[in-house]
Amino acid sequence: MAGPAPAVAASAAASQSPPMQLPSPFAELVKGSSGLEKIVLRGARNCCAEIYLYGGQVTSWKNDNGEELLFLSSKAIFKPPKAIRGGIPICFPQFGTHGNLEQHGFARNRFWTIDNNPPPLPVNPAIKAYVDLILKPSEEDLKIWPHSFEFRLRVSLGPSGDLSLTSRIRNTNTDGRPFSYTFAYHTYFSVSDISEVRVEGLETMDYLDNLKAKERFTEQGDAIVFESEVDKVYLAAPSKIAIIDHEKKRTFVVTKEGLPDAVVWNPWDKKAKAMQDFGDAEYKSMLCVEPAAVERPITLKPGEEWKGRLVLSAVPSSYCSGQLDPSEVLQG
Numbered sequence: 001m002a003g004p005a006p007a008v009a010a011s012a013a014a015s016q017s018p019p020m021q022l023p024s025p026f027a028e029l030v031k032g033s034s035g036l037e038k039i040v041l042r043g044a045r046n047c048c049a050e051i052y053l054y055g056g057q058v059t060s061w062k063n064d065n066g067e068e069l070l071f072l073s074s075k076a077i078f079k080p081p082k083a084i085r086g087g088i089p090i091c092f093p094q095f096g097t098h099g100n101l102e103q104h105g106f107a108r109n110r111f112w113t114i115d116n117n118p119p120p121l122p123v124n125p126a127i128k129a130y131v132d133l134i135l136k137p138s139e140e141d142l143k144i145w146p147h148s149f150e151f152r153l154r155v156s157l158g159p160s161g162d163l164s165l166t167s168r169i170r171n172t173n174t175d176g177r178p179f180s181y182t183f184a185y186h187t188y189f190s191v192s193d194i195s196e197v198r199v200e201g202l203e204t205m206d207y208l209d210n211l212k213a214k215e216r217f218t219e220q221g222d223a224i225v226f227e228s229e230v231d232k233v234y235l236a237a238p239s240k241i242a243i244i245d246h247e248k249k250r251t252f253v254v255t256k257e258g259l260p261d262a263v264v265w266n267p268w269d270k271k272a273k274a275m276q277d278f279g280d281a282e283y284k285s286m287l288c289v290e291p292a293a294v295e296r297p298i299t300l301k302p303g304e305e306w307k308g309r310l311v312l313s314a315v316p317s318s319y320c321s322g323q324l325d326p327s328e329v330l331q332g
């Protein structure tokens with residue numbers, strides 16, 4: 001990757017710990033909410049993204065016009081151990097309540113660090129703005145989940161403003177033991193009005209309904225629309241899912257690799273009110289579509305590595321609800 005020498009952000013240089021360097025000249029380490037450190041990635045035109053070291057969590061993704069594409073609650077709490085409400089929390093090593101750990105595992109409320117020397121990833125040379133983060137378990141983590149791992153996360157902004165997250169998880173146990181985990185990119189999309197949103201690509205899929213004791217059902221009919229609380233894990237979902245925001249005339253295309261399932265969640269009004277870090281009416285302007293591995297946990301033997309990728313793009317669309325040609329968006 002060509003460019004000037006790595007930039008060292010003043011905030012990091014001033015702290016006691018060794019300065020954290022960023023390999024991309026289009027990435028900068030700055031202080032964010034509550035003084036927590038975040039990385040700002042600057043792409044072409046006005047595209048940018050922000051990633052907190054706390055949680056390794058993307059909290060912002062903006063398009064050419066500087067419009068925010070992800071939902072971040074106005075009541076989000078930037079104070080450990082609370083996970084940040086919005087953006088793209090990483091659920092690992094457990095999704096939801098599928099295990100004995102805290103809901104969604106612990107990766108979302110740990111401090112990640114910048115990984116200056118990640119093993120090479122096949123890269124698109126056109127991608128200039130990226131950052132590599134790493135999470136390794138602490139002594140305390142090993143008490144609650146007794147497995148040694150290296151979780152590497154690369155976040156990058158493509159030349160057309162696409163946001164991609166690549167996770168590489170390696171079993172580094174030295175006692176010969178395999179481990180298993182469930183996982184999700186808990187992506188909160190910003191939408192204009194949830195009642196005007198359709199999700200395409202999940203029709204006819206089987207799902208586990210979290211609101212009905214994880215019972216299995218088959219989705220009927222047309223594209224998915226929203227009229228009440230939804231909390232479903234779609235199984236063996238396609239690699240592309242489209243979220244069509246009729247009012248904004250914008251379509252999000254979610255592309256996933258290595259992640260068979262897709263969770264769809266909107267808390268609706270009652271649950272919204274019950275959440276301390278979520279505005280009462282904010283359920284109207286968000287939708288979670290979460291590429292995930294839930295039904296079948298992933299198992300890694302020592303030395304094995306798993307890769308799971310998410311690519312988000314936002315395409316302006318003049319499609320009207322009901323007139324979308326899914327093949328155009330989904331093959332794209």
Ligand SMILES: O=P(O)(O)OC[C@H]1O[C@H](O)[C@H](O)[C@@H](O)[C@@H]1O
Nearest residue numbers: 096103104210231263264265288
């Ligand atoms: O409040 P959180 O722990 O962040 O979880 C928020 C939501 O995440 C997922 O989408 C789950 O399927 C939901 O059951 C859960 O309510």
